Amino acid sequence: MADYKGMAYLKRKLAAKKSRVDLRYRYYEMKFITRDLGISTPPDLRNWISVLGWCGRAVDCLADRLSFRSFENDVFDMNGIYEANNQDIFIDSALLGALISACDFIYITANESGFPLMRVIDGRHATGIIDPTTNMLKEGYAVIETDEWDRPVTEAYFIPGETWIYEKGAREPYMVANAAPYPLLVPIIYRPDAVRPFGHSRISRACMNIVQSAVRTVKRSEISAEFYSYPQKYVLGLSQDAERMEKWKASMSSMLQFDKDEDGDHPSVGQFQAAAQTPHTEQLRMFAGLFAGETGLTLDDLGFPSQNPSSSEAIKASHETLRLTARRAQKTFGVGLLNAGYLAACVRDDYPYLRNQVVRTELKWDPIFEPDISSLSGVGDAVQKIQTAFPGYFDEAKLKDLTGI
Numbered sequence: 001m002a003d004y005k006g007m008a009y010l011k012r013k014l015a016a017k018k019s020r021v022d023l024r025y026r027y028y029e030m031k032f033i034t035r036d037l038g039i040s041t042p043p044d045l046r047n048w049i050s051v052l053g054w055c056g057r058a059v060d061c062l063a064d065r066l067s068f069r070s071f072e073n074d075v076f077d078m079n080g081i082y083e084a085n086n087q088d089i090f091i092d093s094a095l096l097g098a099l100i101s102a103c104d105f106i107y108i109t110a111n112e113s114g115f116p117l118m119r120v121i122d123g124r125h126a127t128g129i130i131d132p133t134t135n136m137l138k139e140g141y142a143v144i145e146t147d148e149w150d151r152p153v154t155e156a157y158f159i160p161g162e163t164w165i166y167e168k169g170a171r172e173p174y175m176v177a178n179a180a181p182y183p184l185l186v187p188i189i190y191r192p193d194a195v196r197p198f199g200h201s202r203i204s205r206a207c208m209n210i211v212q213s214a215v216r217t218v219k220r221s222e223i224s225a226e227f228y229s230y231p232q233k234y235v236l237g238l239s240q241d242a243e244r245m246e247k248w249k250a251s252m253s254s255m256l257q258f259d260k261d262e263d264g265d266h267p268s269v270g271q272f273q274a275a276a277q278t279p280h281t282e283q284l285r286m287f288a289g290l291f292a293g294e295t296g297l298t299l300d301d302l303g304f305p306s307q308n309p310s311s312s313e314a315i316k317a318s319h320e321t322l323r324l325t326a327r328r329a330q331k332t333f334g335v336g337l338l339n340a341g342y343l344a345a346c347v348r349d350d351y352p353y354l355r356n357q358v359v360r361t362e363l364k365w366d367p368i369f370e371p372d373i374s375s376l377s378g379v380g381d382a383v384q385k386i387q388t389a390f391p392g393y394f395d396e397a398k399l400k401d402l403t404g405i
Contacts, residue, residue: 005129007157007164010141014127021101021124024203027055027211028100034215041223050219054211054288054302055203058295062202063096065326066333067366071341074361078341081348085118094120095333098188102199106340107142107156108184108347109163109176116344121185128158128185130197134355135335136343140185158183180346181355188336190329199332206294214287221280233269296321316369326368334363364401371403379403 026032030051038046068091071078082091097104101123109117121142128140137158144165145154155166157173160182166173178184189199288302298318300306316323342358371379379402383394399405 004139004159007141007155007166010127010129010139010157014125014141017127018124021122021201023208024100024201025124027203027208028059030056032208032211034212034219036219037216041219045223048219048222050215050222052211052215052218054214054291055207057301058207058291058297059096059099059202061295061297061301062322062326062329063092063099065322065368066095066329068095068337069364069366071338072362072364076342076345076349076353076358076361078338078345078361081116081118081341081344082337084115090118090120091337094188094336095329097122098190098199098333098336099202099329102190102196102201104188105140105142106186106188106336107144108180108186108340108344110178110347114348114350116347118340118344126185128183128187130187131182132194132197134182134339135187135189135192135197136182136339137185137187138183140183142185156185158185178347179350179352180343181352182339182343184343184347186336186340186343188340189332192332202295204294207291210287210291210294214284214291217280217284217287221277221284224277224280296325319369323368330363330365334365337363367401367403376403 023032030053034050036046041048068087071082094104094106097120103123105121105123105126105128107119107121107126109119111117121144125146126140126142128137130136131138140158142156142158143152143154144156145152147153153168157164157166161178161180163176163178163184164173165176187198189197190202192199285299285304288299288304292298292302296319300318338358338361341361342353342355346353383399383402387394
């Protein structure tokens with residue numbers, strides 16, 4: 001235990017990072033507060049709230065492209081473990097949370113029969129000391145259960161071979177032993193590097209800043225629309241003795257009558273030029289372009305559709321940055337899923353397998369872009385030519401990797 005940082009240290013570490021992860025979730029859920037600069041907004045409309053779902057769109061567009069299929073060369077039957085843990089929902093939840101918070105965690109336990117149970121814990125409620133070689137933890141801490149106020153009810157401290165459970169109200173923690181050579185808390189990380197081994201969030205600081213500016217633009221356009229719908233009018237030369245009319249009634253009336261005075265003069269009626277909506281639309285489009293460049297999306301994805309519908313190949317070409325981002329995400333997420341499956345196999349068999357026994361296990365993902373009929377026709381011609389030059393090169397597995405079918 002002398003080499004471990006300890007549970008108290010990890011709790012302080014989590015508390016220091018939790019606010020930043022909470023902020024990302026607020027942007028994803030469109031619950032963030034936009035600062036009003038107080039320049040063009042009337043005082044009565046300062047609390048008028050506008051929202052944009054661009055941050056959620058940036059996360060979902062990438063998450064929807066990541067579809068895990070299975071493990072290949074699966075010597076420990078990790079496919080069976082994941083299938084028993086509701087793989088479709090479980091993995092999608094882990095990947096989505098990792099894109100938002102930069103790192104999610106998989107918590108592994110065992111049921112009464114000893115079969116491993118896997119559960120996702122978001123980055124707001126878990127942390128640890130990472131081993132940069134294996135991307136597994138040396139020790140970890142997680143909040144397993146919280147009350148309605150998000151206060152910890154059940155906490156866990158993880159070290160190799162032991163999981164210590166701390167329950168609120170209990171006098172002493174209790175220990176659950178296991179055969180795994182690493183803590184049973186596995187990080188699922190998005191875009192790690194040497195400086196930030198726990199990764200980067202898909203919702204970057206630039207994304208949040210651009211969305212703040214775009215939301216203010218939407219708010220100004222809504223305020224301007226009120227004046228655009230009912231432009232200000234004026235009356236010149238009205239006698240001081242004339243009966244004053246109610247403003248709203250005068251604005252909505254289809255007929256106004258102004259009599260001449262005793263000198264035969266009459267007032268003149270005019271209207272101020274209405275403020276145009278075009279500047280707001282162009283500014284919002286500019287922010288959409290900045291956000292698209294930051295996230296690898298297109299203006300079509302952000303609500304500015306192009307005039308001509310794009311073909312499947314054109315869509316792929318416009319999303320080249322997104323394709324490369326998804327390809328890299330598959331690599332980093334694959335390491336986490338493989339580590340979790342490896343430790344779950346150790347728990348299931350109650351045996352400390354060596355990690356080098358799973359290095360040849362590969363993860364298979366569905367294609368990032370599903371081919372349409374025209375693409376399949378081109379793939380068929382290419383496959384036929386390759387088969388002619390290299391007989392037997394393409395089998396059913398390779399065709400599935402290429403086309404998804």
